[in-house]
Amino acid sequence: MMQAGTVQAVQDMSDTAYAVSSVVKVVLTFTVVMVVVALLTLLERKISAWMQDRMGPNRVGPGGIGQPLADGLKNILKEETHPGEAAGVFFTLAPMLSIIPALVTFAVIPFAAPMPTRWGVMPMVVADLPVGILFLLAFSSLGVYGIVMAGWASSNKYALLGGLRAGAQMISYEIALGLSLMSLFFVVGNVGLPQVVWTQQRMGTWFFFTFAVSFAFFWISSFAETNRLPFDLPEAESELVTGYHTEYSSMKFSMFFIAEYAHVLTVSALLATLFLGGWDIPFLQRDDMLGFVDGRWVGNVPALWITLVTFLSFAIKTFVFIVIFMLVRWTVPRFRYDQVMDLGWKIMLPASLAAVVVTAATVLALDSAGVTFEQRALGFVPVYGGVLGVVNVAMLAVVVWAMDRGRTLSATGSLDERRARAKQTARLRAIELQTAERGES
Amino acid sequence: MIILFWFFAVLAVSSALLTVTRKNPVASAIWLIATFFCLAAIYTLLGAFFIGIIQILVYAGAIMILFIFVIMLLNLGNDYEPDIRGHVWKVVAGGTSLVIAALLARAFSGELPAPLGHVAGPASLAAQTADRGTVGVIAIPLYTDYMVPLQFTAVLLLAAVVGAVVLAKRKV
Numbered sequence: 176m177m178q179a180g181t182v183q184a185v186q187d188m189s190d191t192a193y194a195v196s197s198v199v200k201v202v203l204t205f206t207v208v209m210v211v212v213a214l215l216t217l218l219e220r221k222i223s224a225w226m227q228d229r230m231g232p233n234r235v236g237p238g239g240i241g242q243p244l245a246d247g248l249k250n251i252l253k254e255e256t257h258p259g260e261a262a263g264v265f266f267t268l269a270p271m272l273s274i275i276p277a278l279v280t281f282a283v284i285p286f287a288a289p290m291p292t293r294w295g296v297m298p299m300v301v302a303d304l305p306v307g308i309l310f311l312l313a314f315s316s317l318g319v320y321g322i323v324m325a326g327w328a329s330s331n332k333y334a335l336l337g338g339l340r341a342g343a344q345m346i347s348y349e350i351a352l353g354l355s356l357m358s359l360f361f362v363v364g365n366v367g368l369p370q371v372v373w374t375q376q377r378m379g380t381w382f383f384f385t386f387a388v389s390f391a392f393f394w395i396s397s398f399a400e401t402n403r404l405p406f407d408l409p410e411a412e413s414e415l416v417t418g419y420h421t422e423y424s425s426m427k428f429s430m431f432f433i434a435e436y437a438h439v440l441t442v443s444a445l446l447a448t449l450f451l452g453g454w455d456i457p458f459l460q461r462d463d464m465l466g467f468v469d470g471r472w473v474g475n476v477p478a479l480w481i482t483l484v485t486f487l488s489f490a491i492k493t494f495v496f497i498v499i500f501m502l503v504r505w506t507v508p509r510f511r512y513d514q515v516m517d518l519g520w521k522i523m524l525p526a527s528l529a530a531v532v533v534t535a536a537t538v539l540a541l542d543s544a545g546v547t548f549e550q551r552a553l554g555f556v557p558v559y560g561g562v563l564g565v566v567n568v569a570m571l572a573v574v575v576w577a578m579d580r581g582r583t584l585s586a587t588g589s590l591d592e593r594r595a596r597a598k599q600t601a602r603l604r605a606i607e608l609q610t611a612e613r614g615e616s
Numbered sequence: 617m618i619i620l621f622w623f624f625a626v627l628a629v630s631s632a633l634l635t636v637t638r639k640n641p642v643a644s645a646i647w648l649i650a651t652f653f654c655l656a657a658i659y660t661l662l663g664a665f666f667i668g669i670i671q672i673l674v675y676a677g678a679i680m681i682l683f684i685f686v687i688m689l690l691n692l693g694n695d696y697e698p699d700i701r702g703h704v705w706k707v708v709a710g711g712t713s714l715v716i717a718a719l720l721a722r723a724f725s726g727e728l729p730a731p732l733g734h735v736a737g738p739a740s741l742a743a744q745t746a747d748r749g750t751v752g753v754i755a756i757p758l759y760t761d762y763m764v765p766l767q768f769t770a771v772l773l774l775a776a777v778v779g780a781v782v783l784a785k786r787k788v
C-alpha cells in the first residue's frame with residue numbers, strides 16, 4: 176500500500192527556495208484568512224437571517240456580497256471614542272493582543288498535500304513546527320489577554336465583569352481541551368499536525384470515531400474558547416451590555432470582531448485537521464503522504480492535482496464546522512454562568528481524565544497484541560482504529576447518559592408528563608384542603 | 617542567530633526591570649508576560665522547542681492569567697497605592713541579583729569551572745532531539761530516570777491542592 180523510501184522524482188527544497196516559498200505562503204495565507212473572515216461576518220448574518228426567516232443584508236452588491244467591505248469602511252471612518260477613565264496604553268493594546276494570537280495560530284495547520292514544484296516538494300503548511308499542536312494551544316490561550324485587558328482597561332464595571340468571565344471560562348475549558356488531545360498524542364506519538372493527518376491516513380479511520388470522546392470534548396471546549404454561544408458569557412448582552420467591548424468603537428471594536436471570526440476559522444480548521452483527517456480524501460489511498468523524514472520521502476508520490484483536490488477537501492471540512500458553529504449560535508440559548516463552570520470542572524475534567532486512562536489501556540492492549548495501524552480485518556475494516564473507536568463511542572454514550580440522567584434523552588414528552596403530574600398533585604391537594612376545611616366548619 | 621539572541625536578551629532584561637519598577641500591578645504583570653515571552657524565544661533559539669512552548673503555555677498562558685485575575689479582583693479602584701516595597705527589601709533584592717550576576721560573570725569568564733553542558737550542550741541536545749524527538753528528549757528521561765522525583769512532585773502538588781481546598785472551603 177505505502178511505499179516508504181526515496182522516490183526518484185521527489186526532492187527536498189533548497190534553503191533559498193524554502194525561504195522564498197515561506198514568504199509567499201505567509202502572505203497568501205494571511206490574505207486568504209482575512210478575506211474569509213470578512214466573508215464569515217456576512218455568512219453569519221445570512222445564516223441568522225435564514226434561520227429567522229428574514230432576508231439578511233442584500234443591498235451592497237449582488238446578494239449583499241459587498242457588505243463586509245461597506246462594514247469595514249464604515250468602521251474605519253467612524254469616530255473613535257476613548258473613555259476619560261480608560262487606562263491609556265492598555266486600552267489600545269487590548270484589541271491588538273486579541274487579534275494577533277487568532278491569526279498566528281493558523282500558521283501550523285497543514286491545508287493541503289505537499290505540492291511538487293520545480294524547486295522541490297513544498298509542504299503546504301506555513302510553519303511545520305515540531306511542537307505543532309502545543310504551539311496552537313499556547314497561542315490560542317493568549318487570546319484571552321486581549322479580552323481581560325480590554326475589560327480592565329475600560330474602567331467600566333460591565334466590561335470588567337465580561338473580562339473576568341472570559342478569563343475564568345478560558346482557564347476552565349483549556350484544561351478539558353488539553354486533556355482531550357492527550358489520547359491523540361500518545362497514539363500519534365508526535366505533536367506535529369502533519370503527523371496527525373498521516374496517522375489518520377495509515378489507520379484508515381478518522382479520529383472523530385477513533386477518539387469520539389476527545390472529539391466531543393474538544394468541540395464543546397472550542398465553543399467556549401471562541402466565546403460563541405452557548406458560551407458567550409463574556410459578552411452576554413442581556414446582562415453586561417456587550418461585556419468586554421462595551422467601551423470600544425470604530426476599528427478597535429471591529430478588531431475584536433475580526434479576532435472572533437479568525438478564531439472560529441482557526442478552530443474549525445483545527446477540528447477538521449485533528450478529527451476529520453485534515454486534507455485527506457476519504458476512501459482514497461493515492462493521497463496518503465507525510466513528507467521528508469530524515470531526508471527520506473514517506474508516503475506516495477506527490478502530484479499537483481492531489482494538492483488541489485486535498486485543498487478542496489480541507490476547505491469543505493472546515494466550512495462544515497464553521498456552518499455548525501453558526502447554526503448552534505442561532506439555535507441554543509446561553510448557559511447560566513454556574514452551569515458553564517459546572518460543565519467544565521465537574522463533568523468534562525473528570526470524564527476526559529477517565530477517557531485518557533481507558534484509551535491508554537486500550538492502546539496498551541492493542542500494542543501488546545501486536546496490532547499495527549495498517550492492519551485490516553476482512554480486507555477493509557481497520558482493526559486498530561476500529562477497536563479504539565468502539566471503546567470511545569461506548570465511553571461517550573456513558574458520559575452523555577450520565578450528563579443527561581433522563582432529562583431530555585429518555586422521552587421528548589417527559590416535560591409534559593411532569594407538568595401533568597404536577598397539575599394532578601396540585602388538584603388532589605386542593606380537594607384535600609377543601610374537605611379539611613369543610614370538616615372543621 | 618546571534619542578533620536574535622541579543623535582541624531577545626536585551627528585551628528580556630529590560631522588561632524584567634520594568635516589571636519591578638512599575639507602580640501599577642497590572643502593568644508589572646504585563647511586563648512579566650513579556651519577559652516570559654523573551655525567555656521562550658531564547659529557549660527556542662537554543663533548540664529547545666518543547667521547553668520554549670511550555671514556557672508560553674504554562675507561564676505566559678495559565679499562570680499569568682491567574683495572576684492578572686487575582687490582581688484585578690483584589691486591587692479594584694486603588695491601582696496606585698504604595699505596597700510593601702520597603703527600602704530594606706529593595707536592598708536585599710538588588711544585592712541578591714548582583715551576587716547572581718557576579719557569579720555568572722565569573723563562570724563565563726573562566727575563573728570558575730564552566731557550567732554543566734556549556735560546551736557540549738548544544739551539540740548533544742541536537743543529537744538527542746534527532747534521536748528521540750522534541751518532546752521525547754524531555755519525556756523519556758523524566759519518566760524513566762527521574763520517575764521517583766516526578767511522583768513525589770505529583771504527591772506534593774496534590775497535597776497543595778487539597779490544602780487549598782480545605783482552606784478555601786472550611787465547611788465541606
